[in-house]
Amino acid sequence: MTQTVSVSADAAAIDVGTASYNLSGWLGGYSTQDGRADVVATFLYASSASVGSAQIGPVTAADRGYVLEFLQRSAVGTIPADTRSVRVDVNFTWTVGRRPTAMRRTCR
Numbered sequence: 001m002t003q004t005v006s007v008s009a010d011a012a013a014i015d016v017g018t019a020s021y022n023l024s025g026w027l028g029g030y031s032t033q034d035g036r037a038d039v040v041a042t043f044l045y046a047s048s049a050s051v052g053s054a055q056i057g058p059v060t061a062a063d064r065g066y067v068l069e070f071l072q073r074s075a076v077g078t079i080p081a082d083t084r085s086v087r088v089d090v091n092f093t094w095t096v097g098r099r100p101t102a103m104r105r106t107c108r
Contacts, residue, residue, distance in 0.1 A: 002088065002090075007085060019078065027058065028064060034095045037059075039090050039091075051082055
């Protein structure tokens with residue numbers, strides 16, 4: 001799942017290093033299954049080439065104590081100079097176990 005957002009209107013603050021980001025979310029999973037999600041923010045030049053990135057997650061089954069739980073994760077920092085847009089990708093990885101019924105329906 002991807003979304004790209006223009007930050008061109010804030011170019012002056014970004015280029016002098018006074019614009020910051022706060023990437024945060026609740027990530028988790030089910031029981032002993034090690035399926036996971038992570039969120040990556042990629043900072044892009046006007047040409048769409050990457051100038052840097054930030055990531056939260058993944059949260060593993062061990063992180064959750066092998067129970068159904070969501071844990072808050074965050075990353076903060078300064079938006080790299082010359083950033084003109086930010087692409088946010090939410091990545092889902094299935095690693096162990098069988099897909100729950102609801103997921104089977106949505107992933108076909």
